[in-house]
Amino acid sequence: MKRNKTVLLSVPYIVWMVVFTLIPLGVVAYYAFTDPDTGAFTWSNIRELGTFLPVFGESVLYSVVSALICLLLGYPVAYYIAHRSPMVQKLLYMLVMLPMCMSFLLRTLAWVGLLQDTGIINNTLDAIGIGRLKLIRTPGAVILGMVYNYLPYMILPLYAILVKIDSRLIEAAEDLGCTPAQTFLKVTMPLSTPGIVSGMTMVFVPAVSTFYISQKLGSPDTMLIGDVIERMYKQGNNANLGAALSLLLMILVFVCTGIMNKLTGSDGEDVVVV
Amino acid sequence: MKKILSLLLALILILGLTACAEADAAEGDKITLNVYNWGQYISDGSDGYLDVIAAFEEKYPNIHVNYSTYDSNEVMYTKIAGGGITVDVIIPSDYMIARMIDENMLLELNFDNIPNYAYIDENFRNQTYDPENKYSIPYTWGTVGIIYNAQYVDEADVTGWELLWNEKYADKILMFDNSRDAFGIAQYMLGYDVNTTDPAQLQACADLLAEQKPLVQQYVMDQIYDLMENEEAWIAPYYSGDYLLMADENENLEFYLPQEQGFNLFIDAMCIPTCCREKEAAELFVNFLCDPEIAGQNMDWIGYGTPLSAAKEYMDPEMASDPVAYPEDSVLAHGTSFDYLPASVSRYVESLFLKVRLS
Numbered sequence: 001m002k003r004n005k006t007v008l009l010s011v012p013y014i015v016w017m018v019v020f021t022l023i024p025l026g027v028v029a030y031y032a033f034t035d036p037d038t039g040a041f042t043w044s045n046i047r048e049l050g051t052f053l054p055v056f057g058e059s060v061l062y063s064v065v066s067a068l069i070c071l072l073l074g075y076p077v078a079y080y081i082a083h084r085s086p087m088v089q090k091l092l093y094m095l096v097m098l099p100m101c102m103s104f105l106l107r108t109l110a111w112v113g114l115l116q117d118t119g120i121i122n123n124t125l126d127a128i129g130i131g132r133l134k135l136i137r138t139p140g141a142v143i144l145g146m147v148y149n150y151l152p153y154m155i156l157p158l159y160a161i162l163v164k165i166d167s168r169l170i171e172a173a174e175d176l177g178c179t180p181a182q183t184f185l186k187v188t189m190p191l192s193t194p195g196i197v198s199g200m201t202m203v204f205v206p207a208v209s210t211f212y213i214s215q216k217l218g219s220p221d222t223m224l225i226g227d228v229i230e231r232m233y234k235q236g237n238n239a240n241l242g243a244a245l246s247l248l249l250m251i252l253v254f255v256c257t258g259i260m261n262k263l264t265g266s267d268g269e270d271v272v273v274v
Numbered sequence: 275m276k277k278i279l280s281l282l283l284a285l286i287l288i289l290g291l292t293a294c295a296e297a298d299a300a301e302g303d304k305i306t307l308n309v310y311n312w313g314q315y316i317s318d319g320s321d322g323y324l325d326v327i328a329a330f331e332e333k334y335p336n337i338h339v340n341y342s343t344y345d346s347n348e349v350m351y352t353k354i355a356g357g358g359i360t361v362d363v364i365i366p367s368d369y370m371i372a373r374m375i376d377e378n379m380l381l382e383l384n385f386d387n388i389p390n391y392a393y394i395d396e397n398f399r400n401q402t403y404d405p406e407n408k409y410s411i412p413y414t415w416g417t418v419g420i421i422y423n424a425q426y427v428d429e430a431d432v433t434g435w436e437l438l439w440n441e442k443y444a445d446k447i448l449m450f451d452n453s454r455d456a457f458g459i460a461q462y463m464l465g466y467d468v469n470t471t472d473p474a475q476l477q478a479c480a481d482l483l484a485e486q487k488p489l490v491q492q493y494v495m496d497q498i499y500d501l502m503e504n505e506e507a508w509i510a511p512y513y514s515g516d517y518l519l520m521a522d523e524n525e526n527l528e529f530y531l532p533q534e535q536g537f538n539l540f541i542d543a544m545c546i547p548t549c550c551r552e553k554e555a556a557e558l559f560v561n562f563l564c565d566p567e568i569a570g571q572n573m574d575w576i577g578y579g580t581p582l583s584a585a586k587e588y589m590d591p592e593m594a595s596d597p598v599a600y601p602e603d604s605v606l607a608h609g610t611s612f613d614y615l616p617a618s619v620s621r622y623v624e625s626l627f628l629k630v631r632l633s
Contacts, residue, residue, distance in 0.1 A: 037618065055632060118506045137445075137491065220490050223631055231628060235348045235452065238621055 031243035045244035052228060052245060056252060059225040062139075062214075063207035066146035070154040070203045071196065073147070078158035078195070079188075082165075089163070096155050104149055105212060111145055112136065112216050137219035145213040146203075153202035161195030162188075197264045201257050208256075209249060225249055305337045307555045309363045310350060312542070313343040313496045314519060317575035324571040330562050337555050345495040346452045348624075354379065354547050361547050362556040365413050368541050369454070372403040372614035380409040381546045387557035390564035398581035401541060402613070410543035411560055414578035416514040417601065417609060418455060418538040419531040421498075423508040423524075434532040435463045437509060439482075444489040448501060448510035451493035453627035454612060454620075455538070456483060459511055462535040469613040473622070480626040484633045493631065502527060513540075514598050518577030529598045531605060539609025541581070573599075 035042045081092045099107065114120050115136040122132045135141060165188060173183040211226030218224075225245065232242030309327075319325025327339045344350040347370040354361060355377075366374065374380050385391055391411060398412045420437055431440055438447055438459065450456040460479035461468045470476065491507050498516070501507045503523040517529045531537050544560045546553060562568060570588030573580045579599050580586065586594040593599065615623070 036621065051629075052632075116504075116506050118504050220487060220493055220631065228628065228632070231631075234352055235346065235624065237348060237352060237617070237624060
């Protein structure tokens with residue numbers, strides 16, 4: 001009886017998954033293997049994927065670098081928040097969440113306004129005699145945009161793990177003669193690995209498929225895989241190739257998160273994937 | 275907690291139901307007309323100009339206009355071809371109209387509901403894209419030329435399309451983010467027919483565009499407004515009417531038509547797609563836009579040429595004789611129009627363009 005009830009509770013979610021995730025996935029797969037003109041089965045979309053491998057490589061590179069920078073920036077922040085009093089924790093947690101309340105498109109456009117050659121930063125630099133710098137349309141600007149947009153996704157899971165670490169373990173390590181550095185490396189960090197893994201995943205997955213940040217902040221040379229897919233659907237009139245690319249991207253994301261889980265020795269159960 | 279939750283759910287359901295009911299009621303007494311048009315392509319009431327949609331809704335109080343925009347013919351086509359949406363009026367360009375007619379995506383117009391068709395000039399009727407003039411009514415016409423900032427660009431360099439390939443202005447050049455217009459420029463440069471389907475010629479165009487890429491700051495469509503007005507970029511190929519809008523904001527901007535090489539001369543026309551639900555209201559809207567007084571005030575703002583000579587009476591005289599909007603016939607003789615390319619060719623052009631972008 002009890003079991004039946006819990007099954008019933010999961011029905012809405014299952015229906016949701018089937019209608020909005022599984023069926024669309026099936027449609028994507030169908031398109032990936034059909035010809036745009038005749039609708040007949042074909043491998044040609046899959047065969048064409050080879051030409052896009054460099055783009056995939058570039059997208060992975062950009063998002064891995066962004067995820068690592070997010071980790072370096074986010075860990076101290078999460079650590080700091082986790083060791084404040086509960087009230088301060090709530091406040092700081094809110095502050096981390098706050099930027100996410102605003103549209104991500106607007107926040108990226110704001111960076112364009114700041115960084116462009118005639119933007120606020122360059123106008124100020126010019127006025128004080130330093131001269132204009134090449135800020136926008138560089139790989140650095142794209143990384144900046146990714147880090148800026150996805151940093152909260154790193155801080156929040158890290159914080160959630162760090163705040164739960166039993167302080168008695170830290171005290172024990174200190175009592176047993178560990179220096180602060182040793183305590184961190186041997187106790188805190190290993191215990192926070194699940195947070196690191198889910199943080200990395202949550203930054204990597206949206207970053208690898210983004211199509212707006214690179215368009216706005218990158219040069220014409222930084223065209224990422226998300227941009228190519230968007231183009232296939234919007235301009236290219238070739239949804240079939242777009243579907244094949246999406247399929248490959250999805251497999252790539254699964255493989256990358258799998259590798260990440262393997263490397264960190266996590267069994268994957270702690271990983272939060274949104 | 276459970277009670278609150280169920281109450282909330284009930285509330286959401288009721289809201290949903292009333293929303294449906296409202297939509298039904300709207301169909302009963304207030305019609306929603308979905309108009310899908312290019313960005314910055316109808317006078318919107320800014321700077322004291324006429325708000326065309328508000329004027330239409332005032333004249334026909336039982337019609338509500340739901341207005342949305344696109345920034346290229348291809349984007350519009352993809353959205354309509356994808357299905358699942360209701361659009362009553364669209365304003366595509368010539369070659370896209372031909373394609374949509376060919377693919378049975380447009381409805382024949384009932385000219386009894388569009389008496390203002392009588393005002394359309396004879397030379398804008400029965401165009402090649404719609405030879406019997408059954409599906410479309412011209413809205414505007416215009417040219418594609420080079421917009422440049424005279425403060426930074428040396429007049430001596432403004433000799434033709436090659437300005438877009440001038441290394442002196444590297445990183446200050448914008449380019450069309452739309453394969454048809456981008457390839458068109460390469461075709462004029464190389465002296466090819468703009469409607470060529472020859473793979474070798476198209477490949478040569480792609481090579482030329484790839485050569486240009488290191489100099490290009492960004493590939494853009496409607497974003498061009500900000501970039502040119504703020505002088506973030508200095509040189510860009512774009513549509514004549516949009517130039518006039520930009521020139522209002524930055525007086526250093528100039529427009530140049532490369533006559534010797536040729537340029538695109540286009541007509542954008544109002545059509546009713548097959549996904550239309552309110553054909554009569556759509557025809558009322560089309561008819562309204564062909565009213566010389568409305569068309570005149572509309573053109574004052576959007577800056578394109580009007581196919582209604584009668585509208586010029588109602589226009590700002592300066593605008594009605596603007597050389598950019600109304601070049602002399604001797605200049606116009608050098609313009610060519612885009613024809614519809616078969617789907618496989620346009621897909622090939624698009625894949626070449628993507629390769630240029632990824633090179």
